Amino acid sequence: MITGSLVALVTPMEANGDIDWNSLDKxxxxxxxxxxxAIVAVGTTGESATLDCDEHCRVIKYVVxxxxxxxxxxxxxGANSTREAIELTAAAKEMGADACLLVTPYYNKPTQEGLYQHYRTLAETVDIPQILYNVPGRTACDMLPDTVMRLAEIDNIVGIKEATGDLVRAQELIERAPEGFAIYSGDDATAMGLILxxxxxxxxxxxxxxxxVMAEICALALDGKGEEARKLNETVAHxxxxxxxxxxxxPVKWALHQMGYCSTGIRLPLTPLSEPLREPLRQGLIRAGLIAE
Structure with a gap:
């Protein structure tokens, strides 16, 4: 089981939107x-929605x-087409990924039974550890705990990224999960609480x-050191x-640009961080000790 701080990695891009491979190295x-x-390559933060299939696979292979x-x-x-998700998952296995993260199918609003059949088909078709990903705020599709527990019975479905930020739901999942099934937070603001x-x-x-800092917060919380984890979390809670x-x-791509790791490149329909929001974020990076005044 993978534990701790797993980064949802950005995909650095040039100003024209091309992938910046040198910055990806950095x-x-x-x-x-x-x-x-662990590194999650080409998730939501990695702009999976704007990379074409070839780029998607090339980034995974490059990171591996x-x-x-x-x-x-x-x-x-993940994809909103089961066939496309199978193709991408099979390609990731071929390229040496250790596991796959599969977002709930977005836009088409499947039923709970549809979600079950979607993930069961993926698990039965591609023999690689698979992590469910529930983020209804972006997908308009909420995978309920009963469906998660049905899927948790399938051997190579090994966990869920639960990104609702709802700690009541998280506690239910943790209490009901079978041994070996991981519950990961997908919401930084409540992640420490979920781990505790x-x-x-x-x-x-x-x-x-x-x-x-995020790795240390997760390690402390996993060790049950709640007070120490809370104190450290206060340094980055903003x-x-x-x-x-x-x-x-x-925002995170703009922040990484301020830190010298990549340019501000991002793909339409996303645009660089709005001008009025830049200085407050820069001050936040300074407060966290990540850049100098």
């Missing part, structure tokens, strides 16, 4: 040096090769800019809000 190396437990087995790489391979309830980690946006002042990954 951000991967940053996480290898700073204690991140750069990491070279030092930490696990989880490939974002018995969850296994955080698939994090904030970890893009503060990987060492970032959990400031990195979502516009749609992710707009």
């Amino acid at each position: 951000v991967v190396d940053f996480h290898l040096a700073e204690g991140t437990s 090769d750069r990491v070279a087995g030092r930490i696990p790489v989880i490939a974002g391979t 309830l018995g969850g296994q980690g955080n698939i994090s946006v904030t970890a893009n800019v503060a990987p060492r 970032l959990h809000k400031e990195l979502f002042v516009e749609a992710n990954p707009i």
Whole structure:
């Protein structure tokens, strides 16, 4: 089981929107040096929605090769078409990913039975560890705990990224989950609380800019050291809000640019961070000790 701080990695881009492979090297190396437990490549934060299929696969392969087995790489391979999700998941397995993260099918609003059949088909078709991903605020599709528990009975469905931020729901999942099924937070603001309830980690946006701190928070929470975890979390709690002042990954890519890791490149329909929001985020990075005054 993968535990701790799992970064939902950005996909760096040039000003014209082309993938910036040199900057991708830099951000991967940053996480290898700073204690991140695993890298999620081409999830929501990695702009999976705007990469074409070839680019999607190339980024996964590039990250797998750069990491070279030092930490696990989880490939974002979800889609709103079951067939497309199967193709991406099979490709990720072929390229050496350790597991796949599969967002609930978005836009078409499947029923709970449809979700079950979608994920069961994926698990039966591609033999790789698979992590469910529930983020109804972006997908307009909420996978309910009863459906999660049905899917948890399938051997290679090994966990869920629960991104509602609802700790009552998280506690229900933790209490009902079978042994070996991981509950990860997908909401930085409540991640520490979820881990202290018995969850296994955080698939994090904030970890893009503060990987060492997020790794230490997760480690303390996993050890049950709640007071120490809370104190450390206070040093970056403002970032959990400031990195979502516009749609992710707009703010986090701008923040990484301020830190010198990539340009401000991002793909339409996303645009660089709005001018009035830049100075408050810059001040937030200063407060967290991530850039100088």
